Amino acid sequence: MDKRDFAFDKMNFVMLAIGMAVVVIGFLLMSGDGSTEHAFNPDIFSARRIKVAPLVCLAGFVFMIYAVVRRPKSKELE
Numbered sequence: 001m002d003k004r005d006f007a008f009d010k011m012n013f014v015m016l017a018i019g020m021a022v023v024v025i026g027f028l029l030m031s032g033d034g035s036t037e038h039a040f041n042p043d044i045f046s047a048r049r050i051k052v053a054p055l056v057c058l059a060g061f062v063f064m065i066y067a068v069v070r071r072p073k074s075k076e077l078e
């Protein structure tokens with residue numbers, strides 16, 4: 001099979017992996033202890049959980065979309 005038949009090249013897959021890692025980091029930033037029925041945890045409203053982590057996830061998803069849309073550089077046929 002010829003390499004020109006593939007829609008993605010190695011760089012697309014690397015960029016997809018980086019984007020997935022950024023999304024996972026964003027979800028890890030959102031995680032933590034929650035409030036229980038008997039104790040309130042004010043950390044659930046921290047800036048890390050409600051502002052930073054969703055932006056990190058959004059950046060990861062946008063980067064993954066770019067990785068899918070990006071065209072590999074084609075070499076001239078000789």
